[in-house]
Amino acid sequence: MSPYKNQVGQSIPKVDVREKVTGRAAYIADLSRPGMLHGAVLQSPYAHARIKGYDTSKALAVPGVRCVLTGADFTEHFMGAFIKDEGPIAIGKVRYVGEPVAVVAADDERTARRAARLIEVEYEELPAVLTPEEALAPGAPLVHEDLASYVKVFDAKFEGNAFSCTDLSEGDVDKAFAECDVVVEGTYETQAQYHLSLEPCGALAEVDANGRVHLWSANQSVFRVQANVCESLGLPMSKLHSMTPKVGAGFGNKMEAHIQPLVVALALKVQRPVKMILSREEDFEMVRARHPFKIRIRTGARKDGTLLAREVETLLDGGAYADDSPGVLGYSLLMARGPYTIPNTRCFGRVVYTNKMRFGAFRGFGNGQVAFAGEQQIDEIAHRLGIDPLEMRLRNAMRIEEPWFGGQQVNSNGLAECLEKVREKSGWGRRARPSRPGVKVGYGVAACAHISGLLATSAIVRMLEDGSFVLSTGATDIGQGSDTVLTQICADALKVTVDNVVCATPDTDGSPYNWGTTASRVTYTTGRAVAGAAEDVGRQIKEAAAKMLNCPVGDVELRDGGFIGVKGSNTTLPYAAVAGFTHWASGGPIVGSKSLIYDAPTIDPRRAVAIGLPFTRIGVFSFNALVVEVEIDEVTGKATVARAWSAVDVGKAINPRLVEGQIEGGIVQGLGFALTEEMVWDGGRLANPTLMDYKAPGAVDVPYEINSIIVEHPEPDGPFGAKGVGEISLVSVPAAVANAIFDAAGVRLHKLPMTPERVLTAMLGAD
Amino acid sequence: MRGDEGMTTVALRINGVEHSVAADGRRTLLEVLRDELGLTGAKRGCNQGVCGACTVLLDGRPVRACLSLAAACAGHEITTVEGLTEGNELTPVQQAFVEHGAVQCGFCTPGMVLTATALLKENPKPNVAEVRTALSGNLCRCSGYRKIVDAVVAAGGAR
Ligand code: FES
Ligand code: FES
Numbered sequence: 001m002s003p004y005k006n007q008v009g010q011s012i013p014k015v016d017v018r019e020k021v022t023g024r025a026a027y028i029a030d031l032s033r034p035g036m037l038h039g040a041v042l043q044s045p046y047a048h049a050r051i052k053g054y055d056t057s058k059a060l061a062v063p064g065v066r067c068v069l070t071g072a073d074f075t076e077h078f079m080g081a082f083i084k085d086e087g088p089i090a091i092g093k094v095r096y097v098g099e100p101v102a103v104v105a106a107d108d109e110r111t112a113r114r115a116a117r118l119i120e121v122e123y124e125e126l127p128a129v130l131t132p133e134e135a136l137a138p139g140a141p142l143v144h145e146d147l148a149s150y151v152k153v154f155d156a157k158f159e160g161n162a163f164s165c166t167d168l169s170e171g172d173v174d175k176a177f178a179e180c181d182v183v184v185e186g187t188y189e190t191q192a193q194y195h196l197s198l199e200p201c202g203a204l205a206e207v208d209a210n211g212r213v214h215l216w217s218a219n220q221s222v223f224r225v226q227a228n229v230c231e232s233l234g235l236p237m238s239k240l241h242s243m244t245p246k247v248g249a250g251f252g253n254k255m256e257a258h259i260q261p262l263v264v265a266l267a268l269k270v271q272r273p274v275k276m277i278l279s280r281e282e283d284f285e286m287v288r289a290r291h292p293f294k295i296r297i298r299t300g301a302r303k304d305g306t307l308l309a310r311e312v313e314t315l316l317d318g319g320a321y322a323d324d325s326p327g328v329l330g331y332s333l334l335m336a337r338g339p340y341t342i343p344n345t346r347c348f349g350r351v352v353y354t355n356k357m358r359f360g361a362f363r364g365f366g367n368g369q370v371a372f373a374g375e376q377q378i379d380e381i382a383h384r385l386g387i388d389p390l391e392m393r394l395r396n397a398m399r400i401e402e403p404w405f406g407g408q409q410v411n412s413n414g415l416a417e418c419l420e421k422v423r424e425k426s427g428w429g430r431r432a433r434p435s436r437p438g439v440k441v442g443y444g445v446a447a448c449a450h451i452s453g454l455l456a457t458s459a460i461v462r463m464l465e466d467g468s469f470v471l472s473t474g475a476t477d478i479g480q481g482s483d484t485v486l487t488q489i490c491a492d493a494l495k496v497t498v499d500n501v502v503c504a505t506p507d508t509d510g511s512p513y514n515w516g517t518t519a520s521r522v523t524y525t526t527g528r529a530v531a532g533a534a535e536d537v538g539r540q541i542k543e544a545a546a547k548m549l550n551c552p553v554g555d556v557e558l559r560d561g562g563f564i565g566v567k568g569s570n571t572t573l574p575y576a577a578v579a580g581f582t583h584w585a586s587g588g589p590i591v592g593s594k595s596l597i598y599d600a601p602t603i604d605p606r607r608a609v610a611i612g613l614p615f616t617r618i619g620v621f622s623f624n625a626l627v628v629e630v631e632i633d634e635v636t637g638k639a640t641v642a643r644a645w646s647a648v649d650v651g652k653a654i655n656p657r658l659v660e661g662q663i664e665g666g667i668v669q670g671l672g673f674a675l676t677e678e679m680v681w682d683g684g685r686l687a688n689p690t691l692m693d694y695k696a697p698g699a700v701d702v703p704y705e706i707n708s709i710i711v712e713h714p715e716p717d718g719p720f721g722a723k724g725v726g727e728i729s730l731v732s733v734p735a736a737v738a739n740a741i742f743d744a745a746g747v748r749l750h751k752l753p754m755t756p757e758r759v760l761t762a763m764l765g766a767d
Numbered sequence: 768m769r770g771d772e773g774m775t776t777v778a779l780r781i782n783g784v785e786h787s788v789a790a791d792g793r794r795t796l797l798e799v800l801r802d803e804l805g806l807t808g809a810k811r812g813c814n815q816g817v818c819g820a821c822t823v824l825l826d827g828r829p830v831r832a833c834l835s836l837a838a839a840c841a842g843h844e845i846t847t848v849e850g851l852t853e854g855n856e857l858t859p860v861q862q863a864f865v866e867h868g869a870v871q872c873g874f875c876t877p878g879m880v881l882t883a884t885a886l887l888k889e890n891p892k893p894n895v896a897e898v899r900t901a902l903s904g905n906l907c908r909c910s911g912y913r914k915i916v917d918a919v920v921a922a923g924g925a926r
Contacts, residue, residue, distance in 0.1 A: 020873030021861040023808025023848030030807035198874040248874030280813040479872025657868040664911030691817035
């Protein structure tokens with residue numbers, strides 16, 4: 001037997017990788033139940049219209065159609081993570097093109113889709129608001145007339161179509177600007193980005209003889225699915241059993257509800273299993289996307305480069321439903337100062353209803369948008385003052401002991417090391433710009449921080465009869481590898497190898513509560529719960545062993561490989577013996593657990609003022625610095641990233657290869673955001689809801705040379721020191737690319753994506 | 768499929784086994800594989816021939832099952848991810864995907880593995896550029912491609 005190695009810190013293959021390479025992994029579309037029907041949805045053709053009536057007779061007459069539901073079949077129950085403004089289907093009026101208006105269940109998918117198109121709906125069109133500016137105009141039509149009466153889970157500031165307004169400030173901004181030697185000011189715009197989880201959303205529901213609903217769906221949280229379905233259909237939570245198959249990626253789009261409530265409603269109505277899988281177009285048109293931001297920002301510094309003040313104002317398009325928007329707004333403002341010492345900062349933002357699909361959580365959660373603006377201004381100031389942009393960031397980097405904007409204590413901070421690492425690895429100091437004929441080359445840098453944390457989580461570890469373990473957390477692995485990482489944490493804490501621990505599939509009946517796979521939180525928050533539960537089990541193992549060995553508990557210890565040893569002696573007991581003893585003789589089976597909620601306050605009222613902030617306890621901080629080398633084709637204006645170096649302070653890499661996977665994947669999704677991806681509306685209609693017309697990066701569009709650099713400044717209460725890595729690497733990308741474009745071509749882009757046309761236009765304008 | 772006229776029976780040879788399946792003029796190979804034969808390794812990512820998640824091999828060459836009409840595949844040897852190995856074995860490509868961390872959500876993986884398998888048959892030791900080109904029609908939203916490219920290069924043994 002090879003000697004036992006610590007399980008944490010090893011690049012162990014993912015626990016589900018064999019299932020996935022062999023094609024046996026079952027995703028929602030691969031599931032099937034006896035007697036199962038297939039669902040299809042009819043979508044609204046109008047951006048804003050009153051529904052006058054339905055005629056479902058033609059659809060019901062199609063052979064094989066078993067059930068049709070319209071808004072008339074639902075009573076008013078509302079869901080929403082922050083503001084309860086959304087039903088399971090359009091009721092009374094439609095608020096965006098593509099909104100579900102009716103659903104069908106039929107014997108097969110083709111029949112269901114054909115029948116859905118035969119449902120007739122009478123509409124009375126209403127004037128629509130398609131941009132935040134239109135929505136804010138005096139006398140603009142209201143997207144939600146009843147906003148004031150909706151249940152809100154925080155102290156929301158709202159007015160008209162603006163459903164959440166947030167103010168944050170620290171220091172004396174006006175006085176500080178007056179003391180600045182250089183002030184830069186600008187407006188920036190970012191686009192709607194589509195998550196493009198390769199697996200489209202879907203769900204399968206089945207009702208048992210007791211009326212209990214069993215639901216499988218593509219999700220990032222079985223518990224959020226349970227909450228959303230029950231809130232929007234008025235069901236008690238005990239009636240809904242939410243489970244997960246394998247999930248074909250998330251990035252935010254599967255955190256809150258998509259079509260789960262509709263599928264459950266169909267199953268309840270027909271009393272047969274119903275599955276519905278969205279087409280790619282439907283997934284584009286009716287799930288959610290990244291918020292378009294408009295940002296006005298001003299930053300000031302002294303001659304020596306010391307940053308003194310920043311002021312930020314943002315306007316977000318929220319789409320037709322609030323979804324995660326208040327959170328995205330509040331979080332983006334908390335991040336808008338960047339990871340720098342800027343003692344005087346003032347941020348104000350609004351998110352506004354429009355007659356478009358909802359915008360919601362997407363990897364970065366608003367941070368990438370504000371970084372695109374703020375990180376360009378750091379560069380502009382450096383340029384104006386003749387300071388190297390990387391040096392400028394090092395000089396202003398938050399000191400280790402310094403609190404975050406708002407006053408929260410930061411307990412680990414590897415920002416300076418991240419900056420130094422990318423400087424060294426990219427050869428920043430001796431970077432050449434070997435511009436070839438027709439090609440301009442430039443380097444850009446950007447830095448950011450991002451949190452991991454938020455809300456509640458729990459873990460249960462059970463010892464089986466043979467001394468192996470089952471770990472339950474309720475955390476959905478969306479592909480990033482959390483099942484593997486949590487298994488490693490549990491195994492290491494119990495000094496066994498990962499093959500002695502199995503990670504149970506999330507299931508609201510069997511798993512303890514987990515808010516979800518979001519906010520880069522699973523490794524940090526759930527990992528803490530797992531470490532705590534494993535420690536609880538370890539304590540019980542020692543107690544049982546002490547009883548078996550007739551010695552004080554203080555004399556026994558866990559030993560590598562799954563043994564109990566008596567301190568100072570060679571006497572050992574295998575875990576199997578302890579498990580047998582507790583199962584069959586004394587004490588009872590060992591079950592350990594740990595529950596926690598992230599509760600360190602974000603705002604210190606002695607330092608900062610916060611109004612309308614929905615999250616008041618956000619999490620711990622990871623840090624990132626990114627350098628990119630960009631080539632611009634002078635004829636077409638096309639900017640390509642040739643190489644990238646990204647250093648991320650993750651506290652401790654539980655599984656370094658999975659950490660690299662997160663960094664690489666985040667950078668490439670960030671490159672799509674920076675350079676090519678854009679959802680475009682033609683009036684109220686999404687004009688490019690297909691992968692042909694929406695250009696996401698393929699293997700040849702992105703650099704092969706993405707250098708992931710892991711930096712480890714341990715988080716004191718993180719599991720083995722770990723903190724999050726899921727989102728952070730995306731955040732810096734648009735800004736770093738924009739800074740490299742400036743370095744190459746001397747032009748500043750204020751609008752994403754930085755398409756060839758925009759780059760070329762800027763270059764021509766500059767000549 | 769109910770409610771469709773013009774159903775005919777087509778003989779398809781899939782993973783070395785003959786299947787007789789019902790297909791009208793519109794029925795795609797992807798529908799037959801997934802809905803009729805329970806071979807769900809091929810995924811429906813777009814149904815428009817763009818994402819590559821539905822890739823299968825037709826006489827050893829990668830094709831998009833969502834664009835291939837089932838009736839047109841008669842007389843050809845079809846290989847899906849399920850047909851690559853027997854039992855619990857892995858092919859060298861699959862093994863390299865495991866070892867290089869080339870899998871995240873896994874939704875693109877069957878298509879990637881099949882495309883890579885076809886490439887290595889034609890070009891047993893591809894370099895990075897050749898692998899990137901060969902995989903350019905298979906979208907992956909999770910990995911950033913780096914580890915997939917490394918896995919395929921390693922499976923070919925070149926560097
Ligand atoms: S499903 Fe066939 S290419 Fe996307
Ligand atoms: S691993 Fe998720 S799409 Fe490739």
